Amino acid sequence: MSLNKYLDVAPEVAQAIADHKPVVALESTIISHGMPYPQNVETALKVESIIRENGAVPATIAILGGRLKAGLSPEEIEYLGKKGHDVAKASRRDIAVLAARGADGATTVTTTMMIAHMAGIQVFATGGIGGVHRGAETTMDISADLEELAQTPVMVVCAGAKSILDLGLTLEYLETHGVPVIGYGTKELPAFYTRKSGFAVDYEIDTPADLAAAFHASLEMGLRGGMLVTNPIPEEYSMDPDVINKAIDEAVAQAEAQGIHGKETTPFLLAKVKDLTGGDSLDSNIQLVFNNARLAARTAAELVKL
Known part of the structure; x- marks a missing residue:
């Protein structure tokens, strides 16, 4: 059994990886725990656009409904930003319980690295x-x-x-x-x-x-x-x-x-x-x-x- 059973890679991210195009992972703790709303959402979306302007595909990473997500939609980023501290700050020790409960988690550097590696993403900006x-x-x-x-x-x-x-x-x-x-x-x-x-x-x-x-x-x-x-x-x-x-x-x-x-x-x-x-x-x-x-x-x- 693999962690990949719990992994959802966004179509754009999956296509970029398959085509050997550059992808950059981003964490989500900075959205839910790092800044107040709405600055957190504005910053997260701006970071994604900066990555696109510099020739890569952004993959913001989080745990939503117990699923490990590599690549979020603007709506999912908005959701994390609004929920803020109500979203669990998820490190390695938290992944199994959050997945089993079908819960949400904002990924730290640790969990973002884990999920990025699982998805085949090699570079991560934080x-x-x-x-x-x-x-x-x-x-x-x-x-x-x-x-x-x-x-x-x-x-x-x-x-x-x-x-x-x-x-x-x-x-x-x-x-x-x-x-x-x-x-x-x-x-x-x-x-x-x-x-x-x-x-x-x-x-x-x-x-x-x-x-x-x-x-x-x-x-x-x-x-x-x-x-x-x-x-x-x-x-x-x-x-x-x-x-x-x-x-x-x-x-x-x-x-x-x-x-x-x-x-x-x-x-x-x-x-x-x-x-x-x-x-x-x-x-x-x-x-x-x-x-x-x-x-x-x-x-x-x-x-x-x-």
Whole structure:
């Protein structure tokens, strides 16, 4: 028995895969948990159009009515956006129960990678990955995204790890699991809202063609796991590191005081940071997602040539 029994690939996406055309996967947690309505729906549809403008077919991924979906209609995106936090945030551990119940789930980086791989999609654009949370040496709070990167052969294009995390420990964890961390045009890990973190990436690569060549070599060698491409937020949308770091420190302190933990941590911190920055962090978040979608589409277009 295969997970594919539960998988629905949208006709346009299935046709593109069959014709060896570029496809880019997109997650749905950003729609239901990452932004308020209607900005979430507007952003999701705009990301899909950016991917089309750059020569690829978008495949937004979610779980709807217990079905694993690779490719959503505008109506399905609207549905997820309106339901918001009423939709379960679905990681690897949640898939079986949601499928059995015929329930809905917004896919995280982990589940988007899983479903993309099942459908035959090799490139995925997101905002930022999860990682090792601050204080993880006592809480053991480490995102399942890192484990998925270690075992599922999908290229993930992001703006680095969310700066609410412990970036140094996140890089250490990825290194232990053999996941290459690539800086697109940078030797330094971007920190989501800002272009710099003070931590070095494994390799700097400067063109979509070279990104595609590196990932193609990994696939040809049969290496287990994915490849993480970190793409710095465009300079004009980058936030002042002092402002964002002060907001993050305050948000982390509030989360601890309120006993927030587990899968609630990231949505709580991102919402709190948005409030503390007067909405500037949300504007930056949207722009970095657009930037990652462009790079992912161009890389997917190069990958299908190999």
